[in-house]
Amino acid sequence: MEKTLIKTESAGVKYFLNYEEGAAAAPRGTIRTLLERKKRKEFWALRDVSLEIRSGEIFGVIGSNGAGKSTLLKAVAGIIPVTEGEISVDGTIAPLIELGAAFNQELTGAENIYLSGSIYRIPRKTIRENFDKIVDFSGLRRFIHTPVKNYSSGMFIRLAFSIVIFFKPDVVLIDEVFSVGDAVFQQRSFEKMLFFKERGAAIVLVTHDLNLISQICGRALVLSRGKASFLGKAEEAINHYLKLIKSREGLEEDARRPEPVAVAAAEDSRRWGTRKVEIVGVDFVDEKGNRKNVFATGDYFEARLSYVSHEAGVKAVFGAAFNTIYKMLIYGPNTLESDFPDSLPERGTVRFVVPRLPLFEGDYLFSASVYDPGLTVAYDHHEMMYFFRVVSRGGRDFGCVRIDSRWEIVSG
């Protein structure tokens, strides 16, 4: 029964960076881009990764942004070809990489069930037999003959997920799927994953949620700059990863390095603005000014936003925001609420200080931004581009943020 389902042998994926740059810099196809094609930079998104994943195993993959996690998953799914080495997968693959990717916007929900089914190679007969169950599970019976372009994003995902559930995959690839949908949906996906495992599927899970990894994964791989930095028991992998991000090297990788190729589009969608004032760096530091990105609940926390203003005497508002890794906003303050100078020095550092960090154990995303005083024009917005981790000091309360509170009892 314990069959090896996924096997990679010194797998490597090489990108050529300018494929994307060319598209962004000049309209594709101009004579210039044609001539410049030769000047392309190589970039190894993944290098020398060897793994064997067996049936009934839940395998975690952790690493900073741009460490190659998604590339690994896409290479296993066969979406991206390996440049060197080999990857072999035995059985059917359910790539839960971007749910709903298989949908055609113009088709109705019902038509999309059949279309997606054939994309995942589910026999038509199986879909027909399970059609009612799929519709019921999604809870979309009333809308099933409506084109999916009219669906809300929640409905979209519910339908996509319901389809995948009714097909019996041997290999399930999950890339932060739990970061979409509401809590109920997350719970459901979680249960479904355990169910797949019971049935003998191999599950590869990419997530920033280290708790989830330690809860359900047996083994995990730590990727760092495309290379396997650690492979072994999940607990040890997490410790290794924490050490990695605590060290300066890890930090650099997280906050500094621009996302390479595959995520270049995402990079754009996470950063926007006129750049009249530009945020050139964001660092997290402790009270002594040492850079770090692991804090404990109740610690002093400071974010330093270094900026450059491209015009003298600009008035601007700085903002910051904390999000959970599920992208839920926890708190988003800005400098309008405090005594903040009206006009800025041309370059400097804005310090955002939290004297006692009220966040609980977990991973958090941090946004930094600078806007015009009316908050209508973004000068430079970095949406959830930064990441830090909070470790626990113990305690018996639960949640993600500590709210100042007390308990009282009144008799009678």
Next chain:
Amino acid sequence: MKRYLRELIQYRDLLVNLTLTELKLRYRNSVLGFLWTILNPLFYLLVLAFVFSRIIKFEVPNYTIFLFAGLASWLMIQQTVTIATASIVNNQALIRRVYVPKMVFPLSNVFSRYVDHAILILVLFGFMAVFKAAFTWSLLFVPVAIVLHFFFSWGLSLITTVAHIRIRDVQHVVAILFQILFYATPVIYPLDVLPLRYRPFLLWNPFYYFVECFRFPVFHSSLPPGRLVLTALALTVVTFAVGFILFYKKEKFFVFHLS
């Protein structure tokens, strides 16, 4: 290669679904719906037939059938290739997120086009009855001609598709080339209106052989000369082999050129 073909067969449901989706969506929300598949080329045909049989007179008996046969052959190649060229680029969202053999995209385009063409050819037979053209045994060659057209246009589509992924101008260039070639191919005019000194150039036009292969049984009520058929066959085999192997070798890397 064997594995590649076996995989394509495993994805036949997808192929069918994509083909049906395309046919279904094209005329959704339109009143006349699928009728447009016939009406569009038919109006084109009527305009050309009027212009060239009433205003500029070609000495061709039963010109409408002559024109219809040429046009049917021409559209089989021109429409198929023009549409299929963008097949990969149009499906890039999917290709970047799920693994499917990329061949299903151009092939489903080709299939759905040939459904249209088949309907159009049935209408052509109707016209033949109305215009009292001869129905002879040579019409049995029509399916053979269609198969030649099918593989030739499929192969040609694969070449233009691969080129279009690299350079997005290809689709426009293809459209323009077809416009020019339309007049360089004896679709609307019979071969003998061409001055003698231009005729050798026609031999270099691959589309000439396909138009003639199709027109012979329909219009001349005879089998096309063997030389014509063999040339068309050779063109088909070479074009298809080049297109298929090119696509097969490159399809893994498409994803790097899509965004």
